[in-house]
Amino acid sequence: MMRVGLTGGIGSGKSTVANALRQLGVPVYDSDRRARDLMEGEDGLRAAITELLGPGAYEGKTLNRPFIASRVFDDPSMLEALNALVHPVVRADFESWAEGQSAPYVVQEAAVLFENGGYRGLDRMVLVTAPEDERIRRVMLRDGVSREAVRSRMRNQWGDAKKIPLADFVIRNTELQQTLRDTRKVHRELLQLAGNALNS
Known part of the structure; x- marks a missing residue:
């Protein structure tokens, strides 16, 4: 069974992608x-x-x-x-x-899979990104915290520029319907990769 990591900085929307994958029948482990x-x-x-x-x-x-x-x-x-x-x-x-689990692949959703080295134990990595200002706005609304509090949390995570080269797939989450389309596309590619792994 293929193990796939799903990660993204705070406020990027990785939970949106995780929920979309669940709707597609993929087992998703919520690390947080x-x-x-x-x-x-x-x-x-x-x-x-x-x-x-x-x-x-x-x-x-x-x-x-x-x-x-x-x-x-x-x-x-x-x-x-x-x-x-x-x-x-x-x-x-x-x-x-x-x-x-019994599925072609499973997903581990976690905020810091690159930072903690956990990605090395996984077969593929999916990174969710969004512009920093949008991420800050989302977290301020979601958690009722100040801009500086969000920035403080962000300082403990790598920036996207450092994570993108390590990712197999990048989903830019700025518009929901496009994010869902991109998630379905990644899902199809992961199913193909999982099938190839089984047949090799």
Whole structure:
């Protein structure tokens, strides 16, 4: 089974593409959602995060997301340390999930597959892009945060110029109907690649 990564900077619209792929019958693993589940549900991971960030990281067994954001978004070394705890657990969970699927290919949706090196374990990469000003506007509306707060998050992600050369497919998400057409086109090409891999 072919494993495909789906990534894009904050506000790029990778979730739009992920949902379109789900509508086409593709199994999609939401790394961000599963990371939250694992950070709350895995005792060992929860203990390691508490040791790293302090007891304020949780309210009971629930992630204190504003506290964690305040600790890591302006401290690259702390963010790197947190990711070093979480990403291997998510990767193992994805592999276990993928083994249970029956489809020509599966998708791992994640914000930082290039930044954390996770793309190296995948067969193909799809990158979703959008102009920076549009991405900032979307996140401000979605999360009710300031422009500077969005820029702070963006600083922890690579720019598109660095990611595009590593991607097999690039979907520019500026107009919904065009994005959906481009997603269907990429889907057809991935099905063909998956079929060729099976027959080789």
